[in-house]
Amino acid sequence: MQTPIQIDFQGMPPLDRLREKVEKYVSDLEMRYGRVTSCRVVLRAPGDHHRTGAPYEVTVRLALPNGKEVHVDRTRNADERHADANYAVHDAFRRARRRLQDHARRLSGQVKAHETQPIGTVRSLGDEYGFLETEDGSEVYFHRNSVLNDGFKHLQVGTRVTFADEIGEKGRQASTVRLLGKHTLR
DSSP states (O other), rough: OOOEEEEEEEEOOOOOHHHHHHHHHHHHHHHHHOOEEEEEEEEEOOOOOSSSSSSEEEEEEEOOOOEEEEEEEOOTTTTGGGHHHHHHHHHHHHHHHHHHHHHHHHHHTTOOOOOOOEEEEEEOOOEEEEEEETTOOOOOEGGGGGGGGGGGGGGOOEEEEEEEEEEEEEEEEEEEEEOOOTTTOO
């Protein structure tokens, strides 16, 4: 690490056992996920009028190379286990580890990229079905039940939609037809 770990105890005296625990978590993260350039941890004790049962708040900010950052700051207030400072620190670093894992996966290209849904234009409508023209000029059948959110009644010739392209008994058909909003970029 380029800079020493900054640990700020707010509303409580500095405790060596918590400081050692934080240092161990940071060194584990650094060994597992590579270089962490700096780390700042804030441990905030419950307010004076809520000494028992109120949660500790732990904020972890890890600076990574190339200006990237991992920031964990939200304590789940509904979880009474955060009334224990050790658990609150453990949970914050567990979430920081997860975010570092996600960051490492994105960098290595392991994150699955989802294909975009095709876009089509309504070419004809019947009472219960219609046909779309795709961007490549082919025609795709769809049924009114395939249109999401009861949107069949809002369709008109020329309406642009996204859809899932499937092969049915009689060829290509569209399912999961969704009307495109007026702010769509395509």
